[in-house]
Amino acid sequence: QVQLVESGGGLVQAGGSLRLSCAASGLTFSSYVMGWFRQAPGKEREFVAAISWNGISTYYADSVKGRFTISRDNAKNTVYLQMNSLKPEDTAVYYCARRYSSGYYDSQSYGNWGQGTQVTVSS
Secondary structure, three states: OOEEEEEOOEEEEOOOOEEEEEEEEOOOHHHOOEEEEEEOOOOOOEEEEEEOOOOOOEEEOOOOOOOEEEEEEOOOOEEEEEEOOOOHHHOEEEEEEEEOOOOOOOHHHEEOOOOOEEEEEEO
């Protein structure tokens, strides 16, 4: 079955960096748009970034544009999220997911969610 496993989260000071990874198995990884979402306590899950199947096109939430970079390695079945200049408001559980219907920004277009990785940014 499809499995997505996120890693790389942790505690970092404001202004610091983290690199998240999402390893995929059980699917033809290179065929799918992949996305990153996040959910802070008491808030809805929100879109962070997405990347086309070939890595050429990327999409970002306005709140992370210029600070976060999504990338993928289809040979390793892995999608990454490089997060720089982190802010306390970036604190959340970060999830990766596979897109299975049209639309890049709506969580309803994605499935096969991973278990998430916690990112905590201290001020």
